[in-house]
Amino acid sequence: MLCHPQDRKALLQIKKDLNNPYLLISWNPKEQADCCDWNNLDCDEKTHRVINVRVLTDDVSAQIPPSIAQLPYLRSLEFHKLPNLTGPIQPAIAKLTNLKYLFLSWNNLSGPVPDFLGQLKNLELIDLSFNNLYGSIPPSLSQLPNLLSLDISRNKLTGPIPESFGSFKSNPDLRFSHNQLTGTIPKSLAKLKSERIDFSRNKLGGDASVLFGSKKPTQILDLSRNLLSFDLSKVQFATTLIWLDLNHNKIYGSIPEQLTAVDFLQSFNVSYNMLCGKIPASERLKRFDEYSYLHNKCLCGSPLPSCK
Structure with a gap:
């Protein structure tokens, strides 16, 4: 035996x-x-x-x-x-x-999400999604040197995203959607080079521009249905973007021309924000219908009504 x-x-x-x-x-x-x-x-x-x-x-x-x-x-x-x-x-x-x-x-x-998980140094993947976990996210998880994916979505978690999460060495995918997280997105997250970030359907506010960057390997960025407020015209988009969803926030400014250089964008939504100005004319952006742009302050141009 x-x-x-x-x-x-x-x-x-x-x-x-x-x-x-x-x-x-x-x-x-x-x-x-x-x-x-x-x-x-x-x-x-x-x-x-x-x-x-x-x-x-x-x-x-x-x-x-x-x-x-x-x-x-x-x-x-x-x-x-x-x-x-x-x-x-x-x-x-x-x-x-x-x-x-x-x-x-x-x-x-x-x-709660237990603090002791930060002691298991070999962890590469944590999936605690679709439960009834509550409390805050333990900052100790950032001590995991090999973590590639952290999924705590669809729970009842509260409090802020830990500042320490900017110190991840392994740039894990972060999936925190459908919780009750509050506060601002830590500036330390500007150092992250994650391929997938999903903070959607929380109560996060303030500036999320630190999550953008033209040299980042970001493929999926979903910040929809929060309370975020920043100038979209000042961000740089990763050329690797496949999915960008910013709907239902308080984002202002205009849609940058640089977005037209994102070759592989398959899903895009900035509806229900405070954006203004003309939607950049490009074959790449023409694939998205009016529902990607509706309910903004003064966006215009195809597929919305023409600018006056």
Whole structure:
């Protein structure tokens, strides 16, 4: 038998803590089968230690089991689409120092985003989206040297975006949409070179121009439905932009001619702002209809009525 006896014991305890869901029926203590052959997990081919555990789309009524800490070689942990998985993000996860991927999305978890996640230096991906998490975003997450993606969207988070997030070395994608975040966007974020930033549907105010820059690798920038107020005519757009959504803010100024040089722009919306002036004439911008520009102070030119 290749499966490590400590891992086998831990897996059976996890199954028990989850109230023996049908999804884990193959985790059977009565059979002598190698636990590396059980469903919903993977073992390392050389060490035969359990490195991945997945509990997906099931009627599990429980909390994240503290026994998860008994799998010290775990690299990926996924609890996904479990509407009856409740309670906080288990503190025992802090002991999983080899963890690279933490997927805890589409559940019914509550409590704060835990500060201890900043201690798991191997983390590359954190997905806590679609839960009921509340409280503020812990500044300690910026201490993760290898983080590539942080998704905390669709929760009930409040407070500001931490100033420390400008010190990320790995330039992670940041997805914070559909929360209740407030305050201004930290100026330190000007140093970030993330490909994807989604701060939409919050209560963020003030100047967001620090997120723009012609030399940044930005592909998706969604700041829609906030309280942001800055002069759009003074920003420089990344030539890599694919998606730019600024609708429902208080953004003023005019649409810069430089936007016509963004070759790959596929989605664009500046409606419901305070913009003025003529929409730059270009084949690239002609692909967007009037709904991308409606309800501004005095924008004019195709596809809106012509300027007088």
